[in-house]
Amino acid sequence: MTSTTDRELVRLPARPAEPTDVRAALRALWQDSDTEGVDTARAVTINFIGVTERPRDQDDVMRAAADDLVRRSPARVFLLHVDDSLKTPSVEVSATMRQRGNTRFVIAEEIHVQAPGSWFSHVPGLVRPLLIHDLPTHVFWADDWDDRERFAAMRRLGDHCLVDTQRFTLPAVQLPELADARATGRRITDLNWLRLRPWRRALAEAFERIRWQSDSQVTGLVRHGTAGTAAAILLAEWLQDRLAARVELEECDHADGCPESVRLQFDGNTIQVGSSPTCLTMNASTEAECFLPLRLPRSRRSDGGLLAAAIDIA
Amino acid sequence: MAVPMTADRAGQSATASNPLGAELAGARTARACTLVIFGATGDLTKRKLVPSLMGLAEDGLLPANFAVVGFARREWTDAKFRAEMLAGVEAHRMDATAAFDALQDSFFYHRSDFADADGYARLAEQLDEIDQRIGTKGNRIFYLATPPSAYSTILDNLAESGLSTERDGRFSRIIVEKPFGHDQETARALNDQIQKGFDERQVFRIDHYLGKETVQNILALRFGNGIFEPLWNEKFVDHVQITVAESIGVGTRGAYFEESGIIRDMIQNHLMQVMTLIAMEPPAALSADAVRDEKVKVLRAIRSFAPREVDAATVRAQYTRSSFEGSEVNGYHEEDGVDANSRTETFTAVRLHVENWRWSKTPFFLRSGKRLPRRVTEVAIHFKHPPHGLFGTAEGAMRESSPNVLLLRIQPDEGVALRFGSKVPGPDMRIRDVRMEFRYGTAFGNETADAYERLLLDAMIGDSTLFARRDEVEEAWRIVDSIVAGWQTSTTAPASYPAGTWGPEDAGRILGEGRAWRKP
Numbered sequence: 001m002t003s004t005t006d007r008e009l010v011r012l013p014a015r016p017a018e019p020t021d022v023r024a025a026l027r028a029l030w031q032d033s034d035t036e037g038v039d040t041a042r043a044v045t046i047n048f049i050g051v052t053e054r055p056r057d058q059d060d061v062m063r064a065a066a067d068d069l070v071r072r073s074p075a076r077v078f079l080l081h082v083d084d085s086l087k088t089p090s091v092e093v094s095a096t097m098r099q100r101g102n103t104r105f106v107i108a109e110e111i112h113v114q115a116p117g118s119w120f121s122h123v124p125g126l127v128r129p130l131l132i133h134d135l136p137t138h139v140f141w142a143d144d145w146d147d148r149e150r151f152a153a154m155r156r157l158g159d160h161c162l163v164d165t166q167r168f169t170l171p172a173v174q175l176p177e178l179a180d181a182r183a184t185g186r187r188i189t190d191l192n193w194l195r196l197r198p199w200r201r202a203l204a205e206a207f208e209r210i211r212w213q214s215d216s217q218v219t220g221l222v223r224h225g226t227a228g229t230a231a232a233i234l235l236a237e238w239l240q241d242r243l244a245a246r247v248e249l250e251e252c253d254h255a256d257g258c259p260e261s262v263r264l265q266f267d268g269n270t271i272q273v274g275s276s277p278t279c280l281t282m283n284a285s286t287e288a289e290c291f292l293p294l295r296l297p298r299s300r301r302s303d304g305g306l307l308a309a310a311i312d313i314a
Numbered sequence: 315m316a317v318p319m320t321a322d323r324a325g326q327s328a329t330a331s332n333p334l335g336a337e338l339a340g341a342r343t344a345r346a347c348t349l350v351i352f353g354a355t356g357d358l359t360k361r362k363l364v365p366s367l368m369g370l371a372e373d374g375l376l377p378a379n380f381a382v383v384g385f386a387r388r389e390w391t392d393a394k395f396r397a398e399m400l401a402g403v404e405a406h407r408m409d410a411t412a413a414f415d416a417l418q419d420s421f422f423y424h425r426s427d428f429a430d431a432d433g434y435a436r437l438a439e440q441l442d443e444i445d446q447r448i449g450t451k452g453n454r455i456f457y458l459a460t461p462p463s464a465y466s467t468i469l470d471n472l473a474e475s476g477l478s479t480e481r482d483g484r485f486s487r488i489i490v491e492k493p494f495g496h497d498q499e500t501a502r503a504l505n506d507q508i509q510k511g512f513d514e515r516q517v518f519r520i521d522h523y524l525g526k527e528t529v530q531n532i533l534a535l536r537f538g539n540g541i542f543e544p545l546w547n548e549k550f551v552d553h554v555q556i557t558v559a560e561s562i563g564v565g566t567r568g569a570y571f572e573e574s575g576i577i578r579d580m581i582q583n584h585l586m587q588v589m590t591l592i593a594m595e596p597p598a599a600l601s602a603d604a605v606r607d608e609k610v611k612v613l614r615a616i617r618s619f620a621p622r623e624v625d626a627a628t629v630r631a632q633y634t635r636s637s638f639e640g641s642e643v644n645g646y647h648e649e650d651g652v653d654a655n656s657r658t659e660t661f662t663a664v665r666l667h668v669e670n671w672r673w674s675k676t677p678f679f680l681r682s683g684k685r686l687p688r689r690v691t692e693v694a695i696h697f698k699h700p701p702h703g704l705f706g707t708a709e710g711a712m713r714e715s716s717p718n719v720l721l722l723r724i725q726p727d728e729g730v731a732l733r734f735g736s737k738v739p740g741p742d743m744r745i746r747d748v749r750m751e752f753r754y755g756t757a758f759g760n761e762t763a764d765a766y767e768r769l770l771l772d773a774m775i776g777d778s779t780l781f782a783r784r785d786e787v788e789e790a791w792r793i794v795d796s797i798v799a800g801w802q803t804s805t806t807a808p809a810s811y812p813a814g815t816w817g818p819e820d821a822g823r824i825l826g827e828g829r830a831w832r833k834p
Contacts, residue, residue, distance in 0.1 A: 198374075203337075204336075212332075292448075
């Protein structure tokens with residue numbers, strides 16, 4: 001048996017499995033690992049289910065995210081791909097282990113399922129018996145939110161659902177629907193909201209310098225590119241909620257998934273947050289004085305890092 | 315019209331309430347401040363402090379407005395200081411060099427003698443300028459990264475100059491490295507001197523063991539799980555072994571070590587801190603004083619030794635020349651700076667009794683030494699045998715297992731292990747020990763942060779839970795002083811042990827019948 005290694009990580013090659021006999025395939029992985037003369041142990045902490053409508057060979061995002069995630073939260077990982085080029089479902093299992101001396105610690109037990117859309121209604125029934133039930137289950141919807149039914153079916157598998165509204169193609173419509181889903185008590189975390197934390201922090205820092213009153217008439221402008229529409233809406237809604245601000249959005253030529261800039265004005269004061277690839281710069285001024293610019297690093301977290309952060313705080 | 319550039323109003327929040335303040339609040343948000351490091355040209359700053367600060371910066375945990383002033387005697391400039399600190403970051407925290415690049419303009423050097431009162435006046439002016447330029451809001455943290463001999467001078471001058479005084483919502487804190495004195499008397503004197511300028515709540519005494527994730531995990535394990543605490547007492551625990559072993563010798567620090575010995579270097583601080591976490595009652599809250607109150611109670615429940623009791627309850631020894639790790643290594647008496655007739659111990663083991671309801675019959679054995687076979691820190695909770703032995707028979711022992719042991723491995727291989735007996739497959743009811751294990755670092759994937767990162771952050775936040783309080787330090791000294799006094803009147807010379815072994819052969823005599831030292 002050959003294994004690929006990445007520094008101290010050992011990834012066992014994937015082996016095919018029958019959908020009805022995934023457990024046996026996982027056991028075989030362990031047995032193979034043990035026969036290489038090492039002890040194998042497992043200490044997974046979560047079930048992680050990633051769902052995408054990209055075929056496996058076209059998916060970098062979910063693979064990379066899962067790889068990052070398990071470095072922090074070892075998991076039984078289900079990577080589910082909808083692939084309409086397939087006539088029948090295919091299942092493979094593999095494992096990623098961290099090797100220390102003569103012991104390997106399984107940090108990811110992976111079950112890959114590729115299935116045509118027509119078969120996908122069977123996926124929850126395949127996954128559910130394989131979940132480690134005394135661990136929390138997190139479901140990551142890695143795509144645009146267009147198939148509500150499929151999303152609902154997958155979401156029911158877990159305690160906590162994660163989406164990335166940066167991938168939503170119609171955020172003006174989809175974000176309110178997401179809010180409605182949350183209002184029914186479902187735990188849904190948006191990675192895009194985590195990505196905006198440095199922006200929120202920069203704006204909060206501004207109000208450490210400038211006095212705001214509850215009757216201040218705040219107007220705002222968020223400039224964003226097409227990819228940053230969802231982020232701009234999220235930020236604008238947040239400002240409207242916290243400051244009773246009237247915030248307009250303005251689309252511009254900005255490739256980033258985050259806003260290009262945010263400007264707030266009230267009572268003769270101006271707050272401006274601008275972005276560069278690596279940092280945000282907050283400038284705040286009143287009629288009488290102009291404060292020193294504040295620089296904050298932008299989030300450099302990968303999707304996997306954001307997932308890990310979201311799971312930590314869930 | 316030109317509008318003057320200003321920093322935010324020093325020491326005051328500009329808004330009575332920040333409508334977005336929730337983004338800045340939260341458990342681990344540090345306030346703007348300047349860190350003044352006395353002795354900044356030394357090894358600790360370059361190797362630990364600045365790399366740790368950059369680790370915090372990488373994680374977005376450093377305050378938005380932050381500056382460092384290095385205070386030392388060498389003829390350095392700002393540029394030289396920055397270059398030296400960059401070299402330290404490159405050597406010890408390579409992934410954080412980008413963070414240093416972004417922050418290096420906030421690093422300043424202040425050249426002065428520690429005894430020069432004018433130097434402190436100039437420091438105060440420099441700090442005010444930094445407040446204006448960088449917005450550090452008048453908040454100061456003073457770090458004594460100097461030899462203890464310089465503490466007194468620096469503390470006097472900080473008090474005299476007013477730099478230690480808090481006013482108008484600004485904080486002024488002091489971080490002190492161990493050793494905190496040489497005995498109880500000198501510790502008290504040092505604490506009294508600190509308190510001429512600083513209230514106790516402004517004082518942060520670092521024991522870096524408390525910054526280790528695995529030491530903090532003792533609290534999480536004990537009080538975050540329901541299954542251990544009912545067993546955590548003298549009814550079920552036979553004894554506790556706490557071991558801090560080092561494989562290195564004293565090296566070039568012989569002269570320093572001669573003055574301290576292992577008991578002052580390790581037992582008084584690191585081992586006693588770990589012991590208090592193991593033995594303490596659950597605190598009412600995770601606040602600094604609630605936790606430290608319970609830790610101090612443990613120390614107060616340990617009687618001082620009468621001189622005649624010391625020999626029976628302690629072992630002390632010195633390592634001798636031996637082959638170790640493939641080469642011949644010196645014995646302690648052959649090390650640089652060590653007197654040929656020295657009686658300073660390089661190994662000690664002590665038996666302590668915590669005389670309270672929870673632990674009255676359960677001894678705690680603390681063991682530490684240099685030139686032991688490997689570097690390891692662990693706590694082993696040895697449980698009692700079951701009250702009735704079902705698996706021993708007249709025909710011969712069917713049981714090949716030992717009492718249960720809960721092992722907390724502090725370093726390396728950080729984690730928790732439980733040893734228990736399990737039936738061996740076969741026709742007989744034969745029991746053998748097995749081990750159930752959790753490895754902290756591998757299970758959680760990422761490398762744990764350096765202890766100093768956590769401690770520096772806590773000092774900036776103002777959370778003193780992981781720092782030693784005055785009474786903790788002085789109570790620990792009381793106990794150690796009584797042991798040292800006993801040794802000084804004892805006619806028994808320290809024993810010896812070959813370098814690379816687990817201590818002297820008779821180290822087991824203080825354990826009592828049926829017990830043995832672990833070999834980690």
